[in-house]
């Protein structure tokens with residue numbers, strides 16, 4: 001599996017810290033209560049600047065996916081699948097990650113995040129199919 005090391009910025013650094021603790025959290029505006037992802041300094045709906053982290057179920061549906069044949073790092077062989085997931089907990093929010101399911105993802109298929117400790121203090125959010133697990 002390819003590992004592309006994310007570069008946390010001012011807004012996302014605290015999110016990555018939570019991911020390292022295997023917690024999937026989004027921001028919730030203290031003024032209007034709107035959840036948002038990715039992390040931003042203020043609310044797009046009410047411009048409020050106060051917010052808190054709120055753990056949510058790391059689930060959603062497959063919005064799209066690609067098969068990458070490009071090795072971004074030496075030794076990281078392809079092809080591998082990257083999925084774009086529409087989060088259930090936050091309308092309009094998309095999260096991408098490596099696909100850990102067998103075979104190819106299914107458009108609209110339900111998925112759940114899993115945390116992959118990639119070493120060197122790096123934890124990644126990857127995705128597995130949810131329907132499959134529930135059927136067994």
Ligand SMILES: [Zn+2]
Pocket residue numbers: 029030031032033034043044045046047048
């Ligand atoms: Zn707000």
